[in-house]
Amino acid sequence: MTTSAKILTWSSVIAVLVLAGYIFLKFFFVYAEGVNEGDINYFQKEGYIFKTYEGKMIQTGLKSAKGVQGSIQSNEFKFSVDDEKVAQQLNEISNTGVKLHWKRYRGTLPWRGNSEFIVDKVVSSTSKAAKPAED
Numbered sequence: 001m002t003t004s005a006k007i008l009t010w011s012s013v014i015a016v017l018v019l020a021g022y023i024f025l026k027f028f029f030v031y032a033e034g035v036n037e038g039d040i041n042y043f044q045k046e047g048y049i050f051k052t053y054e055g056k057m058i059q060t061g062l063k064s065a066k067g068v069q070g071s072i073q074s075n076e077f078k079f080s081v082d083d084e085k086v087a088q089q090l091n092e093i094s095n096t097g098v099k100l101h102w103k104r105y106r107g108t109l110p111w112r113g114n115s116e117f118i119v120d121k122v123v124s125s126t127s128k129a130a131k132p133a134e135d
Contacts, residue, residue, distance in 0.1 A: 025106065026105075026106050026107040027105060027106075027107045027108075027109055028105070029105070029106070030103045030104070030105065031104045031105060031106050031116075032103075032104040033101070033102060033103045033104065034101070034102060034104075035099055035100065035101050035102070035123055036057060036059060036077050036099070036100055036102065037059065037097065037098070037099040037100075038057040038058050038059035038060065038075075038077065038097065038098070039057065039058050039060075039096075039097055039098070040055060040056075040057055040090065040093060040096075040098055041055075041056040041057060041058045041076070042055060042056050043055035043056075043087075043090050043091065045087075047110075049110070050110045050111045052080055052081075052082070052110075052111070052112070052113040052114065053080060053081040053082070053087040053090075053113065054078070054079075054080055054081075054113060054114055054115065055078070055079050055080075055081065055090065055119075056076055056077065056078050056079075057076070057077040057079065057098070057100065058074050058075075058076060058077075059074065059075045059076075059077055060074045077117070078115050078117065079100070079102060079113075079115050079117040079118070079119045080108075080112065080113020080114055080115040080117065080118050080119070081113065081118070081119045082111075082112045082113060082118055083120060086119060086120065086121065086122060089122045090119075090122065093122075093125050096125040096126060097125065097126045098122060098124070098125045098126075099122075099123040099124045099125070100119045100121070100122060100123065101119065101120060101121040101122075101123050102117045102118060102119045102120065103117075103118050103120055104116050104117050104118075105118065
């Protein structure tokens with residue numbers, strides 16, 4: 001084998017390994033994971049070819065801005081679900097506060113969902129049904 005053929009072979013091997021490493025880090029490596037709590041705003045199955053479960057949670061909290069004491073701020077947490085059992089659990093929850101465990105990937109895959117945040121578990125849910133008024 002000639003020197004130029006060896007260089008081409010090693011260059012190709014290195015390029016393939018770098019590309020494989022990039023794809024792994026971008027789409028399959030769990031960059032972060034955590035738990036968010038709030039109220040489910042919507043949860044639906046959508047997509048043209050790949051039907052994925054997409055949802056949005058509203059997280060309310062207090063934020064003290066300059067000159068304003070105790071102003072209320074709400075944050076949206078957009079997420080996807082790729083596990084059918086977790087999706088069924090979320091479909092059954094209505095009028096509840098929910099705590100969701102998620103994993104974050106740096107890139108999205110069409111069959112996994114539209115969000116970098118993939119919910120893999122419903123940690124807990126609490127009913128927010130109105131309490132009867134006391135006389």
